[in-house]
Amino acid sequence: MMNLTIQTYPKNTASKLTYDILIENEPDGTVKATLLGLPDYQCFGDNQEEALSNLIKLFEERNPKIFILEEINSAKIEYPLIEVAETFKVEGNAWDVLEALTGTIEAPSDWSSQHNYYLYGMPKNTDEIRE
Numbered sequence: 624m625m626n627l628t629i630q631t632y633p634k635n636t637a638s639k640l641t642y643d644i645l646i647e648n649e650p651d652g653t654v655k656a657t658l659l660g661l662p663d664y665q666c667f668g669d670n671q672e673e674a675l676s677n678l679i680k681l682f683e684e685r686n687p688k689i690f691i692l693e694e695i696n697s698a699k700i701e702y703p704l705i706e707v708a709e710t711f712k713v714e715g716n717a718w719d720v721l722e723a724l725t726g727t728i729e730a731p732s733d734w735s736s737q738h739n740y741y742l743y744g745m746p747k748n749t750d751e752i753r754e
Contacts, residue, residue, distance in 0.1 A: 644678065646671055658682070 643659040649667070656674035658664035666681055668674030708714070713723040739745040 644675065646674065 645657045645659055647655045647657070649655055653667045653669060654671050654674040656666050656668070656671075656678040658678060664678065664681060664685075666674055666677035668677050707724065708720045711720075711723050713720050736748055740747045
């Protein structure tokens with residue numbers, strides 16, 4: 624569970640923040656200014672200065688509140704493979720841990736030597752060498 628604290632900044636602080644603004648020339652000859660990240664904040668003007676001025680006026684009229692969320696007591700991240708590695712005292716990467724967890728089975732050195740037995744039910748080849 625994550626607990627958050629909210630810090631609110633008064634209006635006079637907002638002017639000290641910086642904002643990225645996209646300026647676009649429209650096909651009709653006007654200029655559009657958009658506050659990036661806030662697509663509802665768009666204004667038009669006959670030139671760049673007018674579009675920016677209209678955008679600043681819109682921003683001040685709406686008087687948005689600025690919040691900063693800070694994380695407190697974030698949940699502990701668990702890493703199961705690290706816990707297994709510590710339990711079995713295995714050092715190395717994930718493949719080393721998985722290899723330490725695997726067992727061994729008695730098997731032919733060449734699995735294809737019993738191909739006919741496993742697929743077709745023919746008698747096993749008795750002269751194979753086991754390791």
